[in-house]
Amino acid sequence: MPAPIRLRELIRTIRTARTQAEEREMIQKECAAIRSSFREEDNTYRCRNVAKLLYMHMLGYPAHFGQLECLKLIASQKFTDKRIGYLGAMLLLDERQDVHLLMTNCIKNDLNHSTQYVQGLALCTLGCMGSSEMCRDLAGEVEKLLKTSNSYLRKKAALCAVHVIRKVPELMEMFLPATKNLLNEKNHGVLHTSVVLLTEMCERSPDMLSHFRKNEKLVPQLVRILKNLIMSGYSPEHDVSGISDPFLQVRILRLLRILGRNDDDSSEAMNDILAQVATNTETSKNVGNAILYETVLTIMDIKSESGLRVLAINILGRFLLNNDKNIRYVALTSLLKTVQTDHNAVQRHRSTIVDCLKDLDVSIKRRAMELSFALVNGNNIRGMMKELLYFLDSCEPEFKADCASGIFLAAEKYAPSKRWHIDTIMRVLTTAGSYVRDDAVPNLIQLITNSMEMHAYTVQKLYKAILGDYSQQPLVQVASWCMGEYGDLLISGQCEEEEPVQVTEEEVLDILESVLISNMSASVTRGYALTAIMKLSTRFTCTVNRIKKVVSIYGSSIDVELQQRAVEYNALFKKYDHMRSALLERMPVMEKVTTNGPTEIVQTNGETEPAVLETKPPPSGLQPTSQANDLLDLLGGNDITPVILTAPTSKPASAGGELLDLLGDLNLTASPASVPAPQISQPPFLLDGLSSQPLFNDIAAGIPSITAYSKNGLKIEFTFERSNTNPSVTVITIQASNSTELDMTDFVFQAAVPKTFQLQLLSPSSSSIPAFNTGTITQVIKVLNPQKQQLRMRIKLTYNHKGSAMQDLAEVNNFPPQSWQ
């Protein structure tokens, strides 16, 4: 059998293949040759064959038959064999293969080998693919090598230790004594890997972290090393574009960040060096900017003094003006992280950020958009909105939905006047009509009914807007609704805000009919148009016959919805004509819809029954935010990030939820204790119940309910349901009962969950729990758990009992596994 070809030849041959099929053929031929060579147990050429096999594996072809050969190579005495063997082991073998355990003994012997290169190979392989059993067996050897004076081995041992710790966290203490001297080395390789090891230890175990902060005096050591790096002169070994070992500098800064987070003493100790790095680093090249970026991240994360923070934000501002797009991207990302804590400082750079909206790069535009929304406030709303609307006009479709929601939210919070608000929303509907969320239409309608003085102006504007083009569904829906309601204002030609337009009844009906007929109109839109036409029968005088005709035509429409409406309206004309004017009266002012759950504005015969009419009176809007603040303070900094708390009280909670998602991961909703007007408290919950049931698995098959809290006579039980449609959603129904002899009033339930979850609190059934367990308060919580992590929750309860205000915090940990798995 001729000697197998060399790897280089193989590569050349493969590269001559012109098609995928040709390449596959060549590779198969070679694989066959290799397999037969393996069968012959050919020692001389084994490593050559395995090398070729590894190359083919890299190209994506299966190579599992080489695993045992790798083991044989590892066991050989020749260095060249061992080298390829270990490489193969790293690439082909991992925990999933049974054969990997056979390597343990080889690695153990090689860790004690006389040649450092062999020891190095063994360390690399163990650090790459060692399973937990292997790590447990060999951790002692690794620890021994960590203490050796040979820097080549020391650095590899440190990285291997990182892997061991990741696989078997309990062994962390074992490496602790060895770390004492690691930072005294001169060799940068050892320094770098030691810093990695220390970072891993600090991240994994808070005990280690506090140990390193207090006992080891780690921070001064790191500061010293960093200072040397900056101050020392040119060192050819470590120089990258004029900066000495930037990779080590970045690592040290990252470790300092972990050490300084939430710790005043450590942050104190590193203030100087951070200022020094920030001011002395060269910014002309990418390297310097990389270091500055890391420095800024560190400054923002630790408890630094305000001067330093201002310095950091200024650096970010300078980055924004830089020509290099990478730097701009990085600056926008960091500003987004800091905008909540240092809002004012970031405001100073608002104009630059708004300019970035016009950048060509998609990622930069997205960041700039998110940041712009975060920076909008009462003062700059007009200017910002102009820019944002321009952006909405010209941006890519993937942004339009988010941008539209953001604009709606911002407009609602900061609108300087009603007219401006309506104008803005209409502008959004005309430019990005098809991308707005479904709840934009009812929200806008509700907004319009609320601003009585604007009715004429609004209906006129809407009429003009759809005159030319009635393809944008949300716009047409709103316009039809308004024309139905305020058609009389339109034809009367009164309008204070603008030039009144002369419109006749016929023209209005023309446009509504064309909406009905048009192919572009969705079924919902047609429904709106038909109802509008019907309403006009009471408001218009000359065209009632025409309206009757239209309505009767649709009595035989194929669309069931339209047909039903038309038939009912027909009946109104024929049998119930006396009731018609009363039924089709002007609508009362609609109150805000609070939840974004399965609620609808149900329209029957021109009268609206809002499905949920819970009002959140403005004063309590402030109250929940301060309560929520308290809750967050008490929860400490562990898992929860503070969020913009005005969002929970706004009605498009889903749009608010998106904004919160952009800026923070916690959706903390507090439901106020206000009891809605008695006559409407019952129906909403029936409707709520009816429409939400089908979505969830009623069987709740065997998810046991838990008692989340039981103290002082107040008992809160959680029952669970999992959603059929979305497996990461868990619906928790809480029932609060009171076994004492006096009622508990003004009961407010608040909850917070760790960062990876999202929470939505729907309104409670009431705010008062009657005594002696005679009644309960029910409230629904929806938890989104995309990462299927263990559910934990902290709850805060406030209520009045026996004349005094009570408040309590508790943690709920006993969630059954079926509720979150």
Added chain:
Amino acid sequence: MIKFFLMVNKQGQTRLSRYYEHVEIHKRTMLEAEVIKNCLSRSKEQCSFIEYKDFKLVYRQYAALFIVVGINETENEMAVYELIHNFVEVLDRYFSRVISSNGARSGESTNVPSHSEQGWTKY
């Protein structure tokens, strides 16, 4: 944390791949194809960091070769960008001439991939 390190040419052929997390072999080819598609569709004015699925890609183009590194959110993107250049300089220094040959039958050292920190072997 670096998830993977790829060298892919413009035609989509992988010249070097090293994964630091386990990825099924057929998924690798799909991943590499998608990644290179993302990188090819970028223009000169766009930045070198792409958000892809739940991690980021940092890429750099050298003639017809793309070097792409997949990182998670704990990494400093610009430091990784610098690292890529460092890697290329090391290769250049070590082999005295780094060329990406596409089927060129030259006698000099072609860009043979190595996965280990141990350097090249003459096979």
